[in-house]
Amino acid sequence: MTKLIVICGATATGKSGLALALAMRLETVILSADSRQVYREFDIGTAKPTLLQQKLVPHYLVNICDPREIMTVADFQLSAQSLILEQQNRPTVKEKEKYGSSSPLFLVGGTGLYIKSIVRGMKIPRVAPHPELRSQLYDIPQHQLYGILEQVDSIAAQKIHPNDSVRTIRALEVFYVTGKQISQQQGENPPNYPILQIGLDCELDYLTSRIAQRTEKMIADGLVQEVENLCHKYGTDLPLLNTLGYQEIKQYLAGDISLESAKELTVLHTRQFAKRQRTWFRKVPDIKWFDIQSSDLQEQVWLTVQEFLAKSVRE
Structure with missing residues (x-):
């Protein structure tokens, strides 16, 4: 039986970095639970794991959709459940000796419905948009x-x-x-494997400063060029180009606002989005919360993960 470790929380709380460090220590893989990282070519504005990070730890459910396609929650759930089952059915000898089964998997992201679909086993009607x-x-x-x-x-x-x-x-x-x-056609059928849910949070003012810093880094990393290329290839009416970061830069490229205004709007809209994410995750009773401002955050989480794995083996 596999074990699942969820790392969730609002955008810009450092979920990906923490998950990467922990996954490297456990020699396992990461399943992304981000509704935009599933799309190819939308890289910088979605804070997608870099190629180097993906080499250090295998990342799944990233770059699996054409930007013109629609990835539904049901699609995500089916893909994630298939990956979890595959991992569960193919443990290595080393994994069996270390964990008693396959390696624990990480499910990491801020898309609450994606995470809930796995953790709660949501029954979702398999009806594509018409x-x-x-x-x-x-x-x-x-x-x-x-x-x-x-x-x-x-x-x-x-x-x-x-x-x-x-x-x-x-x-x-x-x-x-x-x-x-x-x-x-709705309801829940929770999985039978152990699940640990870890939430990352901080004071809103501190989170806002992190959002501002990340926005600046995205611009420096070439977000404007990425949006320009996407507009040229797919047209400005592509729905994904109306999401956080992309919509504001699209307005700048159209000459409607300045680059500085685009950055300010991105920070504002991302902050509003982060507040909604915090509200969503705070309603989930089983999440163990950690303050990202703690100097020993990684070790705190690592101890919690070790306790979870040890308990899972005993049970």
Whole structure:
């Protein structure tokens, strides 16, 4: 039986660096739980692991999608679960001697739904987005859509806010495509292997300064050129180019704002996004939290990981 170590938290809290250091000590691999790092060519603006980092520790679920494709939570879950099962079924002799089974795996990122889909074993309807159906639904006022949902799936409607058009449309999409209520296709089936969830956090002002520093580094590393190349290759209407960091630089390249303004907006929007991530993860009861401002952060986490692995072997 494999063991899973999750490292989560808001953007710019140092998840990737900590995971890399720990994975090197355990001689294992990292599964990325980042909804943008799955896309090829979106490198600098997503803080994707560098080629050197990927050589030091194998990273999976990175660069697996064309930017024009849509990677759903269900797609991610299927890929991640397959990788975990593969690792579980192929332990080496060294792994068996050291851990009693395959090496522990790291699941690292800030996309809460990706992590929840694995940790909680979310049951997700395998229904791909249907643009034509959605375009028809978008033409209907939200209050009418919600009324339809109340008629076809009252249980789902109770869990969705009347003004939440995204979830309302998704619930109707699943119903019209499968003929079954989305509420009947949802639920959880948690995995049977041990899981340790580690969360990284800090004071918001300190996090903001880290976001600002990282934004400057992205610019220095060539983010403007990356966005320019992506716009030229895929067109400025590519949805991924409307995400954090890319949208602001796209505005700069269009001459709408200055580079300095683009950087300021990136910091502002990233900070807002980080606050939402913190809210999400703080609601997860099983996460063990660590302050990234601690001078011995890595050793604190390392001791927690060792205790987890030792307990897992005993059980």
